[in-house]
Amino acid sequence: NGISTLGNLLAESAGCKIHRETLVTGINRGPGGRWQIDPDSRDGVGEEFDDVVLALPAPQAAELLPAEPPELAGLKAALSATRFQSQWSFMIGYGRADDVWSDEERYALVNPDREHPIAWLSHENAKPDRISSEFTVVMAQMQPDWTLKNYDVPADELIEKVNCEVMQLLDKSATPIWHDAQRWRFSLPTGILDANAARTAESTGIHIAGDSTTGKGRVSLALQSGLDLAGRLIDA
Ligand SMILES: Cc1cc2nc3c(=O)[nH]c(=O)nc-3n(C[C@H](O)[C@H](O)[C@H](O)COP(=O)(O)OP(=O)(O)OC[C@H]3O[C@@H](n4cnc5c(N)ncnc54)[C@H](O)[C@@H]3O)c2cc1C
Structure with a gap:
């Protein structure tokens, strides 16, 4: 919950x-x-x-x-x-028809080698009773290095870049209907x-x-x- x-x-x-x-x-x-x-x-x-x-x-x-x-x-x-490291988090909503997350067996992708701008990508619809059936919602937690480079850029200017990274990972092509973002200055201790x-x-x-x-x-x-x-x- x-x-x-x-x-x-x-x-x-x-x-x-x-x-x-x-x-x-x-x-x-x-x-x-x-x-x-x-x-x-x-x-x-x-x-x-x-x-x-x-x-x-x-x-x-x-x-x-x-x-x-x-x-x-x-x-x-x-x-x-x-x-502490900093982290941008983006929650992105797509139309259900875009079918951006077709692999129902996986609820998240994690980036263990830290080589990708996205550290963690999750499928929020996989959580029970969380998301309206109109949307497919993903959460993208960005890498600390990427976050630092983009720390002062407004979220609305970053969403296109973030969406490109998400689409490449999922091998899809869709435009977000909405997004929400949070910039964590002190996200995780190093x-x-x-x-x-x-x-x-x-x-x-x-x-x-x-x-x-x-x-x-x-x-x-x-x-x-x-x-x-x-x-x-x-x-x-
Ligand atoms: C994006 C993100 C994803 C994460 N994912 C996971 C995960 O999947 N699994 C996991 O185990 N951990 C995860 N973590 C880490 C986890 O959230 C933290 O390690 C944990 O919350 C630390 O708990 P805490 O009590 O030390 O501090 P916090 O949870 O940071 O709590 C500190 C509190 O103090 C309050 N505060 C700060 N300054 C003041 C002030 N001056 N006056 C009053 N209140 C104040 C803050 O508002 C906050 O509520 C994630 C963290 C982030 C940022």
Whole structure:
């Protein structure tokens, strides 16, 4: 049912207070030494915490951390140094009659040698109850190198190029009826956060979870890192 299902189920089972649609703009120590989160709205202002877990791409986490106390300096530097690759994603809708995905046995094509501009191409109709029968929908995840070259080009200007690559791969010829695109600046980690820097900072109450700590962009690994950290915090 889509990637948001896991988050919704976790939120439901945790039974805790969640501030949705709230951008954190900074994390600071209050006068009593506890942590305060600065949100972009009044919602949640004034609450203080002994521990804060940051589970977002490492370079973005680095920007939220204050310069003090000094035990955070190593973590801030290590987070900034943890590299991520970027990725353009295109969802493209074709008319059903164009029959762009005729191989019903395959739901996706993956590019293991990284030689092709498309890293992953999937047939969204293969997912139950997802796509209206009017359309054939494919999802094209573009290679990091291709993404970098085209990072600042508007999606509407890229769609023709992307469609050409898709058609060549599928050996078809069709024009998209519609498309949607998302540019992920920090899509998948290519490095791993220095675990020593993270451990040193834990004495301040600042903790890191998520795929920055696993070095691999996998939902299961990110989730496990959060569960492991939660276990350590509960036991402490
Ligand atoms: C295009 C794409 C395809 C992928 N495909 C797969 C796949 O098929 N299988 C797989 O296992 N993994 C896949 N991944 C990788 C997977 O999505 C990540 O590894 C995983 O989501 C990492 O989880 P996380 O909790 O560490 O961080 P994220 O999922 O990145 O969550 C971080 C959250 O923090 C929020 N956030 C960031 N900054 C702030 C702020 N200042 N204030 C408030 N909130 C903030 C973000 O909005 C986001 O919700 C894919 C990733 C991408 C981009």
